[in-house]
Amino acid sequence: MRAFLGVALSIAAMVTASFATGASAADRLETIKARGKILVGTGSTNPPWHFKDDQGNLVGYDVDMGHILAKAIFDDPTKVEYVIQSSDSRIPNVLTDKVDITCQFMTVTAGRAQQVNFTIPYYREGVGLLLLKNGKYKNYDDLKAAGSAATVSVLQNVYAEEMVHQALPQAKVDQYDSVDLMYQALNSNRADAAATDMSSAKWFVLQKPDQYSEGGYGWNPQTYSCAVKKGDLEFLHFVDIAFREAMSGVDFPAFAASFKKWFGEEPPVPKVGFPGEMR
Amino acid sequence: MGYALDFAAVLRGLDQLLWGLALGLIMGLAGLAVGSAIGIVAALAHVFGPQPARTVVRLYVGLIRNVPILVLALFAFFALPQFGIQFSNITTFAAVLAVYAGAYLTESFRAAMITVPQGILDAGRSIGLTGSGVALWVVLPIALRNALPSVGNNFISLFKDTSIAAVIAVPELTFQARKINNESFRVIEVWLTASFLYVGTCALIALTLRRLEARFPKF
Amino acid sequence: MQSFLDVLALSSDQLLHGLTITVVVSGVAVAAGIVLGALFGLALTYGSAVLAFPVRVIVDVVRGTPVLVLILACFYMPAGIGLSPGPLTAGALALTVFCASHIGETLRGALLAIPLAQTDAASAIGLTFAQTLGYVLVPQAIRQIAPNLVNTAVEIVKASSLLSAIGVGELLLTTQEIIGRSFKTMEFYALAGGIYLAINLLIATGGSWLERRYRLR
Numbered sequence: 265m266r267a268f269l270g271v272a273l274s275i276a277a278m279v280t281a282s283f284a285t286g287a288s289a290a291d292r293l294e295t296i297k298a299r300g301k302i303l304v305g306t307g308s309t310n311p312p313w314h315f316k317d318d319q320g321n322l323v324g325y326d327v328d329m330g331h332i333l334a335k336a337i338f339d340d341p342t343k344v345e346y347v348i349q350s351s352d353s354r355i356p357n358v359l360t361d362k363v364d365i366t367c368q369f370m371t372v373t374a375g376r377a378q379q380v381n382f383t384i385p386y387y388r389e390g391v392g393l394l395l396l397k398n399g400k401y402k403n404y405d406d407l408k409a410a411g412s413a414a415t416v417s418v419l420q421n422v423y424a425e426e427m428v429h430q431a432l433p434q435a436k437v438d439q440y441d442s443v444d445l446m447y448q449a450l451n452s453n454r455a456d457a458a459a460t461d462m463s464s465a466k467w468f469v470l471q472k473p474d475q476y477s478e479g480g481y482g483w484n485p486q487t488y489s490c491a492v493k494k495g496d497l498e499f500l501h502f503v504d505i506a507f508r509e510a511m512s513g514v515d516f517p518a519f520a521a522s523f524k525k526w527f528g529e530e531p532p533v534p535k536v537g538f539p540g541e542m543r
Numbered sequence: 544m545g546y547a548l549d550f551a552a553v554l555r556g557l558d559q560l561l562w563g564l565a566l567g568l569i570m571g572l573a574g575l576a577v578g579s580a581i582g583i584v585a586a587l588a589h590v591f592g593p594q595p596a597r598t599v600v601r602l603y604v605g606l607i608r609n610v611p612i613l614v615l616a617l618f619a620f621f622a623l624p625q626f627g628i629q630f631s632n633i634t635t636f637a638a639v640l641a642v643y644a645g646a647y648l649t650e651s652f653r654a655a656m657i658t659v660p661q662g663i664l665d666a667g668r669s670i671g672l673t674g675s676g677v678a679l680w681v682v683l684p685i686a687l688r689n690a691l692p693s694v695g696n697n698f699i700s701l702f703k704d705t706s707i708a709a710v711i712a713v714p715e716l717t718f719q720a721r722k723i724n725n726e727s728f729r730v731i732e733v734w735l736t737a738s739f740l741y742v743g744t745c746a747l748i749a750l751t752l753r754r755l756e757a758r759f760p761k762f
Numbered sequence: 763m764q765s766f767l768d769v770l771a772l773s774s775d776q777l778l779h780g781l782t783i784t785v786v787v788s789g790v791a792v793a794a795g796i797v798l799g800a801l802f803g804l805a806l807t808y809g810s811a812v813l814a815f816p817v818r819v820i821v822d823v824v825r826g827t828p829v830l831v832l833i834l835a836c837f838y839m840p841a842g843i844g845l846s847p848g849p850l851t852a853g854a855l856a857l858t859v860f861c862a863s864h865i866g867e868t869l870r871g872a873l874l875a876i877p878l879a880q881t882d883a884a885s886a887i888g889l890t891f892a893q894t895l896g897y898v899l900v901p902q903a904i905r906q907i908a909p910n911l912v913n914t915a916v917e918i919v920k921a922s923s924l925l926s927a928i929g930v931g932e933l934l935l936t937t938q939e940i941i942g943r944s945f946k947t948m949e950f951y952a953l954a955g956g957i958y959l960a961i962n963l964l965i966a967t968g969g970s971w972l973e974r975r976y977r978l979r
Contacts, residue, residue, distance in 0.1 A: 308935070309942035316939040320776040348849075348929035355725050360841035362848070379728070442621050444945050546842045609916065609962035610955045611923035614934060618955065621941075622948035706828035710927060717831055724838060731842035734835035742826030 292492075292499040293337070296364055301343045304330035305363035308348045312467040312526035313369045322346050325463075326367040328522040329386055329490060329507070332515065333365070336506035355379055358493050365503065367490040369463075380491040384504045386511070387488040391427060392462030393479030394450060394469070401456050404481035407432055410456075417446045417455035428459050431483045463527060470528040512541065552727030553736050556719065563716035564740055566633070567705035570715070573637045574705075575698050578644025583683070585645065586652035591678045600649060607646035613707050615639050620711045636708040644701050651693035655686035688759055695752035699745050706741075716740060769944040770953075780936025781957060787854055787932065788919045794854075795861025795918070796911070802866025804895075807873045817866070824863035829921045832856040837928045853925040857918055864914050865907070872906035873899055905976065912969030916962045923958070933957060 296302045306314040306326045314324040331341035347363045354366045358380050369389070372382050393404055393416070401407045407414045411434040418424045420439040428437045438455055440446040447468075449455040458465075462482045469476045490507075492500050510519040512534040523531045534540060553560075585603065588596040607615070616639045620632065630638065659682050667681035709718035720737035724730060770777075805817040824832065836859075837852040847855070876899055884894040926935035937954040941947050 308929075308931070309938045311943050315943050316776060317943070318772040320773070320779070348931060348935070350927055350929060352721055352725065352927075353929065356728070356730075356838060356841075359728050360730070360838065361846050379726070440624070442624050442947065444621070444947050445624050447945070448625070605963075606959060609920075609959045609966075611920040611934070611958055613923045613926075614951060614955045614958060617934075618948070618951040622951050625948055703826075703828040706830045707924070709830065717828065717834070720831070721834065724834075730838040734831065734839050737831055738823060738827045738835065741828060741831060742823055745826040 292364055292496045293502055296337060300338075301345050302330070302333055302337060302365070303345050303347055303363045304333070305347045305349045305354065305357045305366040306330070306368045307351065310369065312463060312470075322348075325387070325522060325526040326369060328519075328526075329367045330365075332510045332519065333503060333506055335515070335518075336502075336509075354491070358491055361493070364499070365490050365492050369488055370491055372487040372489050376491070379494070381494055381496065381500045382489040382491055383500065384507050385487045385489050386507055387463070389486050389488055390462045390482035391431070391459055391484040392465040392482045393431075393457045393459055394447075394465040395457045395477050395479055396450060396453075397473075397475055397477045399453070399456060402477070404431070404479040407435065407457055407479065410435075412436060414457070415455045416457050416459050417449035418459045419443060419446050424459075427484060431459075431481065466527045466529070508541070512539070546731065548732060549729060550732050550736070552729045553723060553732045556723040556727075559714075559719040559722070560716055560736065560740060563714060563719040564744060566713070567702060567708075567715040568744070570633065570637045570640060570705045570708065570713075571698060571702040574640025574644050574701050575694075577638075577641035578648050578697075578701075579694065581641065581645030582648025582652050583687075585649040586656055586686075587678060587683070589649065589653050590656045590682075591674065604646045604649050607643055612639065612643050612704055613710060615643060616707060616711055632708070632711050632713050636705075636711060636713050640701055640704065643704070644697060647697050647700075648690075648694065651690045651697065652686055655690035655693070656682050658689065659685050689761060691756055691759065692752070695749070695756070698752075699748055702744065702748065703741065764944065766946050766949045769940065769946055769950075773940045773944075776936050776940065777933070777953075777957075780931060780933040783850075783931055784919065784922050784933040785961070787850065787857065787925065787930070788915070788922045790854055791857035791861050791918050791922070792915050794858040795865060795914075798858060798862035799865025800869060802862055803869025803873065806866060806870040808891075820859075821863040821866050824859055825867065829856070829860055830924050830927065832860055833924055833928060849925065849928045849930045853922075853928060853930050857921060857925075860921065861914055861918050864917075865911070868907045868910045868914075869903060872903040875906065876902055908969070908973055908976075912966060915965050915969075919958065919961055919965065 304327075306322075306324075308314060308316055308322060310324075312324050314322065314326040317323045327346065330344045330346060334344035335341040337343070347357065349357050349363070349366075349368070351368065354368050354370055355376065357363045358366050365383075366380075367386075369387075370376070370382075371389070372385065376382070393407065395401060395403070395407075401410060401414060407416075408431075414432065414434075415436045415438055416428050416432060417438045417440055418428055419442075424439050425437045428435060438449060440449060443460075446455075446458050446460065450458045457479060462478075465476075465478045469478050490503065492503065506515075509515050511531070516534060520531050520533075523529070585600045589600040592600075616636055619635050619639050623629070623635075663681060663685065664677055667677040672680060705715055706717040708715050709721060712718065716737060720733050724733045727733070764772075802817050802821055805813050806821065809817065827835075833853055833856040836856040837847065837849065840847055840852075880898055881894060884898045885891075889897065922932055923934040925932050926938065929935070931939075933954055937950050941950050944950075
């Protein structure tokens with residue numbers, strides 16, 4: 265019996281030892297510094313936000329926000345550990361200290377803001393149109409003029425038809441069950457355009473500039489922010505400053521390079537003189 | 544470290560949890576019904592059918608039993624639409640369950656068929672039944688009864704497997720528990736409750752099955 | 763678009779890495795599950811009520827709970843007491859407990875099936891309880907439960923795919939990552955299915971080889 269107990273105890277000890285104790289909310293920035301790296305929660309399956317490139321490295325715009333923070337804290341953009349999580353885990357992993365911050369194309373909503381603290385926004389997503397470069401219609405205006413002659417493919421959901429009709433009131437809407445199919449409908453000319461996240465549309469154009477073009481009109485705006493735990497106000501403030509200075513201050517060149525890489529366009533250069541965000 | 548249990552948030556979501564449980568049971572029952580039909584046909588083909596039929600059945604069982612149901616579900620949900628096969632997520636998952644259960648039930652029915660004593664088969668022949676007559680009118684009824692405990696266990700497994708439907712956003716019990724977990728963050732209460740509901744339901748199913756078995760005497 | 767083979771060539775290292783995690787985490791869960799399951803089985807069969815009762819509760823609760831719920835519970839519940847296990851730790855723990863509960867229950871059945879006369883005979887020739895267990899009961903029970911062990915190992919490999927839901931970079935999540943950038947949905951899910959099939963057929967083949975080798979003659 266003593267032997268059993270011994271084995272059982274050592275297993276228990278092993279299991280307990282392997283539990284990493286999370287950062288306490290007391291002073292997260294100090295905890296991060298003591299740890300030597302920041303823990304950023306994000307996904308791994310959605311380009312251009314967070315995905316594995318052909319070499320298997322985690323890359324994307326969300327991932328670059330993590331590098332910006334590591335640079336701000338340690339003056340070394342590599343001192344960051346990404347914790348891969350599903351979309352369902354974005355809030356729970358922040359609340360259980362599995363990550364210091366979540367950057368995973370997270371839409372800001374009032375409901376979520378009651379559970380976590382959102383940082384300043386780093387992207388405004390919307391719905392855009394992906395078209396074939398040599399297709400019948402060249403841009404949003406052509407599609408709108410075509411009226412009910414135009415067919416738009418979209419990922420199936422309850423609001424899909426209404427969403428497309430906000431921008432193209434007469435267009436025929438074909439709903440598809442998977443993202444692949446939605447694009448296949450476009451590729452095979454069954455649809456004249458695919459209505460999808462603007463960021464995805466831009467990413468596709470970036471990958472295949474000879475094949476695709478983007479319609480030049482976005483609608484249905486939603487704001488993306490990173491999220492930290494409630495109570496981490498000092499840390500939140502720090503992150504906001506780091507993001508703001510990346511988007512409008514000394515770290516702008518690195519940020520602009522990232523933005524251009526993932527969305528194919530230059531972000532507006534901050535104007536010298538009166539700070540634009542104070543307008 | 545202190546943690547004060549507070550079930551208020553879970554109780555507020557109890558309706559959703561129970562509806563989720565009902566949805567899981569319905570998908571499980573649908574999977575069992577269709578899966579049993581598949582299993583009976585496949586088992587008959589394996590025991591009484593020609594060699595090619597046996598090979599097909601063996602391939603089906605070997606393939607389905609060795610691949611995770613989540614991979615099957617994701618394939619059915621995301622890849623099958625490319626062949627023009629497209630259903631709602633609930634129907635898709637129930638269909639996957641049926642195909643999955645069919646493979647396990649084939650084995651249950653097959654085992655029940657081959658353990659029917661030779662004497663009973665001979666008795667069937669002696670009253671003038673042909674080979675297929677013996678299969679359908681003698682072996683099948685006995686095998687159906689004798690496979691009952693195994694079918695019951697399969698149903699319990701199937702019911703537990705319905706939790707995996709949460710991954711393709713079917714609003715069953717696990718999906719609802721995850722939702723409450725995300726909204727309220729009562730981590731301990733949510734998962735205790737979900738586990739309790741699953742364990743309790745499984746125990747009830749097991750009890751019902753035992754009653755059912757007692758009513759039909761085993762051959 | 764790239765062809766399937768182009769994408770496969772580029773991502774073979776990633777797939778191999780995912781496969782390694784699947785194999786290692788399943789292997790650890792099965793090995794630890796056998797040890798813990800043996801303790802469970804012995805406690806259930808020979809333990810005093812004080813020991814057997816809590817084990818009985820654990821085994822029944824775990825066996826009545828879906829693996830996905832076990833995984834999510836192991837991942838999130840410790841937060842209630844201030845612990846925060848990583849996805850790999852939580853996932854391995856969930857699979858281990860799942861494996862152990864099934865083995866514990868099977869072992870109990872196998873031990874109870876051995877005629878009591880053998881235990882009496884063993885004590886008649888002066889063996890202690892520990893010796894009886896080690897030389898008489900356990901060797902027979904192991905032969906009895908060997909086919910079950912193989913089935914459990916297959917179930918664990920399949921269940922390890924559920925760890926993708928908490929962000930463990932095993933075979934399925936790796937597959938989803940490749941699909942995320944290449945859109946080769948059908949091809950890569952089929953490939954993942956084929957790899958799981960191959961692993962499990964290997965386990966089954968190895969299992970029946972061992973069974974033949976150690977069959978009672």
